[in-house]
Amino acid sequence: MFDRPLPDPAELGQLDDAAVIAAIEDCARAEAAAAARRLSAIAELTRRRTASEEHANWACDEWDCAAAEVAAALGVTHRRASGQMHLSLSLKRLPNVAALFLAGQIGERLMSAIAWRSFLVRDLEALKRIDADIAKMAATWGPLSVAKLEQAIDNSIDKHDPGALRHTRARARSRDLCIGERNDEADTTALWGRLYATDAAALDERLNKMAHGVCDGDSRTLAQRRADALGALAAGAQHLACDCGSAECAANRGEDQRASAVVVHVVAEESTLEAVPDRHMSGEGPPSRPITPEMTLAEALAPDPQPDVPARRSAPALITSGGLVPAPLLAELIRGGAKVSRVRPAGNFVAEPHYRPSAKLAEFVRVRDLTCRFPGCDVPAARCDIDHTAPWPFGPTHPSNLKCACRKHHLLKTFWTGWNDAQRPDGTVIWTAPNGRTYTTHPGSRIFFPRWNTTTTELPEIVVPTDDFDDRGVMMPKRRHTRAAERAQRINYERSLNDAHVAERNKPPPF
Incomplete structure (x- = not known):
């Protein structure tokens, strides 16, 4: 399949720059070809497991049963395995593009984009033309951005089946709010998503109002107060508790509702429960260390020392809903009124x-x-x-x-x-x-x-x-509609959104 054997990692140090780059390219092609063979095997298993529709109305149907086998074999989640199955079935729908994939001439990212963008094409003749059209160009497209890649694929689809374009109202339908998984940093979790513009504006205004509702003695920056305000909203609070510690503060309304609204199951050493809040978790960071001419290069590049680093760090706690809770944050929640429940031996x-x-x-x-x-x-x-x-x-x-x-x-x-x-x-x-x-x-x-x-x-x-x-x-719980019926309904709905576009394309040219 490849002109030269893949290099031994132990021999890379003996190669010149051009040979190292060639090794990178060869390995990328081998990786793509291996991914294509993996997807071919997944497609075969999927066809075997879903050949019967005896349990198509089950909540856990033949597709789910196959996805479980794929997930266990790959060590991935059920959703990721299901996505691999959908992608694998596209190899048969697009044989010319799949041949490039099996030869390692295009990667899995490009194959996935082509499969997704052509999902609504159901006319077999149009699909053949789109497959041939994309296969001619795919190997020469090179490193395109996601937007340019989608435009190139859509250009071919628009030429042969304009009703199958996947762009109308796609942004609105992609509304979602995602919370990072437990592999994020121990003390914070990433949050991202897409909202209606009106909802986003209302949330932004609400967070600003809560962030400005504390007194001047609060140690947090505006950005930190906005982030904490979102947590307070999730706990059902209407106001953000001030951290000044003053009993006379009007914004210090007693118990922190974040502490009373969640249950944190702690499995850790007793010392974790005895940790104290870290006052450096809020506010501006310490000033950077000045660089002087007397410093060595290693001293100048060394990270700034962290203040008050404890000699022994307490182990973090875990919550059963996912994620790590550092010991200082746990101490903050306990101080705010969280109850501690010890697990029975x-x-x-x-x-x-x-x-x-x-x-x-x-x-x-x-x-x-x-x-x-x-x-x-x-x-x-x-x-x-x-x-x-x-x-x-x-x-x-x-x-x-x-x-x-x-x-x-x-x-x-x-x-x-x-x-x-x-x-x-x-x-x-x-x-x-x-x-x-x-x-x-x-x-x-x-x-x-x-x-x-x-x-x-x-x-x-x-x-x-x-x-x-x-x-x-x-x-067994039953589905209201089978998976095949839901897929057909989704395809028909998305294609109907392009009716106006198709009608405009079909207008006779003006005289």
Whole structure:
């Protein structure tokens, strides 16, 4: 496939600049070709798993079952796996472009953009012409920006099927508000999104009003007060509490509603609860160190020292809804009125004589697991079901038989009998896929709090009779519309938005 073999990393230091650049290009082509082969395999699995539509009206249908296998194999989320499946099926729709992809001449980013922009094309003849047209140009487009790339693809689609353009009202339909995942910095989380202009203006005005409602003794900058005001709004507060500490301050209205409106499950050393607020988390940063002629280059480039750095940093806390809480911020919340709830030790649990676990047992399971226990899934434990690994009443309501599972994977495990799981007393879960492969997941607390012993009592062997569950499919939640019907409806709707554009294109030329 390639003119020369890929270089050995150990030999790169012996190559000249041109050879290193050539190695980069060769590796990029090999990476693209490998991605194309991966997507081809995903497409084959998707076609096999979705060949039947027997359960098309299930909330967890054949597509979801296939996505679970792909997610487990790749170690990605269910949503990401589903996106890979959609992209893989486009290889068959666009054979000429797919051939370039398999040869490594275009990358996955470009292939994804072409597949997305041509999604609304359903006329087979038009699709063939678009595929041929784009394939002629794709290999020569080079490093285009996203906007230019979309324009180039749209130009071909507009020429052959103008009703399939994906731009009308797209910005408004892309409204969303995203909160960063737990891989963000420990003390902050990124927030981004898109709102209606009127809503954005109202929110901006509200944050400004709350930020200016504190006294001059508040240590925070305007930007920090606006950020804290959004947190106060989320907690249901109408005003931002002032941090001046004065009992006479009119803006100091007692308990911080951010502290009383959330539950923070803390799994940490006792020293974390004894941490003190960091006064340097707000206000302007310390002045930069002046650079003098007497400094060495290393001294001049060294970062400015941080004031009052503690000799021993307390471990951060984790919240079951996702994310880290640094010890100083936890101290700030505790001071503001947050209640501390200690998790019951692992050895203090016995089997409970009912299906639904008690509050303390559910708390232990959620804090132990932190997320859904399916391979690659990162849905926070606070939004998960408590699932019996061996189904009730054959399996007891006991931490050695309970784990967190998001609703999608709970339904998958319960109704798609090709998936099986087994659980160990330390919370380890071994999943077996319909294809026979096994995947082992460990509790999230094992990563963040390795010294916490989560091992509970080992249960006797549990035998689950299979004949009792022959009719459990009637309990599966049903879709109002099948996935295929929803896709067709979405395509028809988006194409209808371009009717005016098509009518304008079809007008006869003026005489």
